[in-house]
Amino acid sequence: MTKSEAEILHIETEKRLAAEAAAELVEEGMTVGLGTGSTVAYLLPALARRKLEISCVATSLATFDVAREMGLRVQPFTGIDHLDIAIDGADQVDPVGWLVKGGGGAHTREKIVAGASQRYVVIVSSNKLVDTLAVPIPLELLAFGIDATRCQLGDVRLTHAPISPDGGVLAGYFGPLGDPAKLACRLSATPGVVSHGLFPPTMVSDILVGHGNQVNWRHVDGQ
Ligand SMILES: O=C[C@H](O)[C@H](O)[C@H](O)COP(=O)(O)O
DSSP states (O other): OOHHHHHHHHHHHHHHHHHHHHHTTOOTTOEEEEOOSTTHHHHHHHHHHTTOOOEEEESSHHHHHHHHHTTOOBOOSSSOOOEEEEEEOOSEEOTTSOEEOOTTSOHHHHHHHHHHEEEEEEEEEGGGBOSSOOSOEEEEEOSTTHHHHHHHHSSEEOOSOSBOTTSOEEEEEOSOOOSHHHHHHHHHHSTTEEEESEEOGGGOSEEEEEETTEEEEEEOTTO
């Protein structure tokens, strides 16, 4: 095995351990938000193995399909006004609990699910921990007036498959970051921005970090 193959294996183990620990937080009868991505891919079988009577909503079509295949009860996110818990991955986690999400373009639905959840649990491998958040910050923009929106935002590049499942244009903000709270406010206040991938610590309840063969638990006083 080469060094890089060993590193990948190590990171995958950390993702799996964090996901399996998070699956244990789900209780009988709960409504559960399911995130998107390669870390959540370990959550779905761990949750399905528990054979609980739970009701799930999915933040992407990919999660919806895999969760259903595994026998989880997944329903559309309508007629449900809150979720008991949601579990999702992240691209970056800073020391106070700010997250960057949306590397897979799912941040709009993920933020709606996070905001509706009483407990929002983030699962990451240790390589997602950063001292300072870095760009790009994923964006979803309305196609209408997109060049004017980009002009107001500064350095914005189209980085993903261009259209989200909800019809927005997926892009990345590459300008100065500075204080994440100030940037989050500016992005949210710019007409034409549907959503951005900065998730504040106030949304987050717990961060489970796979670290070697163990899981480090950080409670964030956000919720
Ligand atoms: O749009 C994608 C989501 O925000 C993911 O939760 C995030 O990119 C982390 O994904 P992964 O677990 O694959 O690193």
